[in-house]
Amino acid sequence: MAETSTTATAPMGALARFLDGDVWHSFKQSPTAMVAAVIALICVVCAVFAPWLAPHNPQDVASLQLMDARLPPAWVDEGQMRYLLGTDDQGRDILSSLMYGARISLLVGLASVLLSMVIGVGLGLLAGFVGGRVDSIIMRICDVMLSFPAILVALLIDGVGRAVFPNAHEALAFTVLILAISLTGWVQYARIVRGSTLVERQKEYVQAARVIGVSPLRIMRRHVLPNVLGPVLVLATIQIATAIITEATLSFLGVGVPPTSPSLGTLIRIGQDFLFSGEWWITIFPGLVLVMIALSVNLLGDWLRDALNPRLR
Amino acid sequence: MLAFVIRRLMQALIVMLTVALIAFMLFQYVGDPVTNLMGQDATAEQRAQLRAELGLDQPFIVQFAHFIGNAVQGEFGISLRQGRKVSALIAERFPATLELAAVAAFIGLALGVPLGVYAALRRGRFMSQVVMTGSLLGVSLPNFLIGILLILVFSVLLKWLPSFGRGDVVQIGAMSFGLLTWDGIRHLLLPAFTLALFPMALVLRLVRSEMLEVLRTDYIKFARARGLPDRSVYFGHALKNTLVPVITIAGLQLGGIIAFAIITETVFQWPGMGLLFIQAVQFADIPVMAAYLCLIALVFVVINLVVDLLYFAVDPRLRIERSGGH
Numbered sequence: 001m002a003e004t005s006t007t008a009t010a011p012m013g014a015l016a017r018f019l020d021g022d023v024w025h026s027f028k029q030s031p032t033a034m035v036a037a038v039i040a041l042i043c044v045v046c047a048v049f050a051p052w053l054a055p056h057n058p059q060d061v062a063s064l065q066l067m068d069a070r071l072p073p074a075w076v077d078e079g080q081m082r083y084l085l086g087t088d089d090q091g092r093d094i095l096s097s098l099m100y101g102a103r104i105s106l107l108v109g110l111a112s113v114l115l116s117m118v119i120g121v122g123l124g125l126l127a128g129f130v131g132g133r134v135d136s137i138i139m140r141i142c143d144v145m146l147s148f149p150a151i152l153v154a155l156l157i158d159g160v161g162r163a164v165f166p167n168a169h170e171a172l173a174f175t176v177l178i179l180a181i182s183l184t185g186w187v188q189y190a191r192i193v194r195g196s197t198l199v200e201r202q203k204e205y206v207q208a209a210r211v212i213g214v215s216p217l218r219i220m221r222r223h224v225l226p227n228v229l230g231p232v233l234v235l236a237t238i239q240i241a242t243a244i245i246t247e248a249t250l251s252f253l254g255v256g257v258p259p260t261s262p263s264l265g266t267l268i269r270i271g272q273d274f275l276f277s278g279e280w281w282i283t284i285f286p287g288l289v290l291v292m293i294a295l296s297v298n299l300l301g302d303w304l305r306d307a308l309n310p311r312l313r
Numbered sequence: 314m315l316a317f318v319i320r321r322l323m324q325a326l327i328v329m330l331t332v333a334l335i336a337f338m339l340f341q342y343v344g345d346p347v348t349n350l351m352g353q354d355a356t357a358e359q360r361a362q363l364r365a366e367l368g369l370d371q372p373f374i375v376q377f378a379h380f381i382g383n384a385v386q387g388e389f390g391i392s393l394r395q396g397r398k399v400s401a402l403i404a405e406r407f408p409a410t411l412e413l414a415a416v417a418a419f420i421g422l423a424l425g426v427p428l429g430v431y432a433a434l435r436r437g438r439f440m441s442q443v444v445m446t447g448s449l450l451g452v453s454l455p456n457f458l459i460g461i462l463l464i465l466v467f468s469v470l471l472k473w474l475p476s477f478g479r480g481d482v483v484q485i486g487a488m489s490f491g492l493l494t495w496d497g498i499r500h501l502l503l504p505a506f507t508l509a510l511f512p513m514a515l516v517l518r519l520v521r522s523e524m525l526e527v528l529r530t531d532y533i534k535f536a537r538a539r540g541l542p543d544r545s546v547y548f549g550h551a552l553k554n555t556l557v558p559v560i561t562i563a564g565l566q567l568g569g570i571i572a573f574a575i576i577t578e579t580v581f582q583w584p585g586m587g588l589l590f591i592q593a594v595q596f597a598d599i600p601v602m603a604a605y606l607c608l609i610a611l612v613f614v615v616i617n618l619v620v621d622l623l624y625f626a627v628d629p630r631l632r633i634e635r636s637g638g639h
Contacts, residue, residue, distance in 0.1 A: 151576070249455060294453065
């Protein structure tokens with residue numbers, strides 16, 4: 001039994017250790033974190049399983065009926081139970097559009113955070129570990145990028161992308177958008193990782209690894225990297241909210257996701273035109289979902305920062 | 314001090330040259346300007362001739378120098394979409410953005426600082442809790458959503474204020490000002506508040522935390538012990554010493570205001586440079602993008618420079634350290 005169970009129970013053991021550990025304990029102590037986690041979880045589940053959970057398919061043109069256009073939410077007079085949050089000008093169900101839209105927002109947000117994390121951590125490790133001219137070049141680039149607001153840099157990269165590929169098809173448009181958001185986000189990771197790397201490389205275990213002839217690349221990857229990941233995790237959580245808002249802003253400005261696959265920002269942009277004819281639900285509900293996602297992720301990030309900080313325990 | 318100023322000026326110059334280089338490469342290598350001007354079906358000789366006329370056959374450095382020479386004179390070529398000179402387009406839009414940004418900055422500071430002082434002095438009271446919660450919303454809500462909410466409340470439901478355009482403007486020379494007419498002011502209110510909310514919340518929170526720090530120090534206790542009136546303790550002694558970080562943040566936020574004006578101008582269809590830039594991005598109008606990029610970079614560099622110099626005016630300790638130490 002002993003031989004086979006070690007591999008089989010490894011994930012179970014990890015789970016048990018996690019449930020017994022500090023992070024889970026502090027999670028149970030914090031009502032804010034729990035509420036935020038529940039809200040975030042609901043949003044993520046709704047987004048991921050949109051094709052199965054959504055009551056209607058907003059992308060299915062055949063099922064749309066103009067008779068049902070601009071219906072208010074169910075609790076207002078004239079509202080119908082079939083369309084819980086009302087419909088837009090094409091007769092699309094708002095609730096279903098929200099689920100599909102959140103799916104795209106989360107997808108773009110997560111993808112750009114992952115990409116900027118990889119770029120930032122890589123360059124930060126390089127700058128901190130190699131030092132010298134490489135370090136100063138990378139840090140100068142960071143300084144210049146930080147002196148401009150992120151949204152401006154993202155807009156610019158997006159604009160250049162549009163100019164380079166004038167008639168981009170959908171996949172390429174997504175790539176340009178994700179690149180634009182992640183190329184503005186990596187700076188923060190690079191700075192944090194560089195700072196921690198400078199501290200770590202002075203420590204004895206790195207010196208020891210060097211002495212026994214471990215290659216610099218392996219030291220960076222196997223020894224330094226795991227020890228600088230804590231702050232990166234916190235930053236990544238908060239950056240998810242930032243990336244989702246940046247994506248929504250770009251889509252709202254009409255330079256984000258392609259119009260064929262609307263995200264939350266696109267829905268808000270479309271809905272703004274109907275504000276004056278009294279159809280507030282077309283724009284307010286996507287806005288509400290956006291704020292809920294951003295706020296809950298931010299609160300989780302705040303909690304994680306405190307939970308991982310040994311000085312606050 | 315002079316050495317410091319010169320060093321900062323050199324840094325600013327390097328940043329400007331880098332940005333100009335990026336703008337130049339955009340201009341020259343993204344999309345073929347010859348094809349853009351002549352269309353697809355020009356002959357090879359015609360192309361070569363235009364190429365020579367535009368100076369495109371010259372070495373890179375010469376072209377770049379030429380580009381900078383033109384840029385310094387405000388010459389960025391012709392908008393691909395509108396067929397007009399970029400300099401004219403920008404000159405036309407500039408007053409609108411300037412007006413919006415200046416009013417927003419004014420609102421941000423004029424409300425942010427006093428509210429911050431209030432929240433610090435009346436800590437824990439109900440009203441200051443309200444102020445702090447409001448500022449949290451101001452920091453965390455996306456800018457365009459705030460604009461839409463303000464439109465919903467003040468234009469659609471209450472019908473108090475108009476929600477798009479500049480309204481009546483007064484033409485003075487080449488510049489047009491909306492602040493001089495009542496209609497213009499009414500049009501300005503919503504966008505300016507939308508734009509002001511984020512910097513206001515930031516300044517408010519900063520002033521509050523700085524004030525709380527300063528109020529604990531000995532010299533404040535001493536000022537009180539000397540029997541100075543509250544007003545002079547709070548505003549003469551305490552507030553003055555919170556100003557250094559406030560100036561930094563306020564200065565940097567001024568740049569942020571100009572960048573975020575892009576979003577606010579889109580929400581309120583405000584005919585400023587931001588709207589011009591967004592349309593340029595949508596249609597890949599490179600000359601307009603390049604010009605806007607250079608102009609914005611210039612604004613940011615100037616703001617950073619002014620903020621650095623303001624330190625000297627506000628904090629006497631810096632004057633002694635820097636001039637004495639080096």
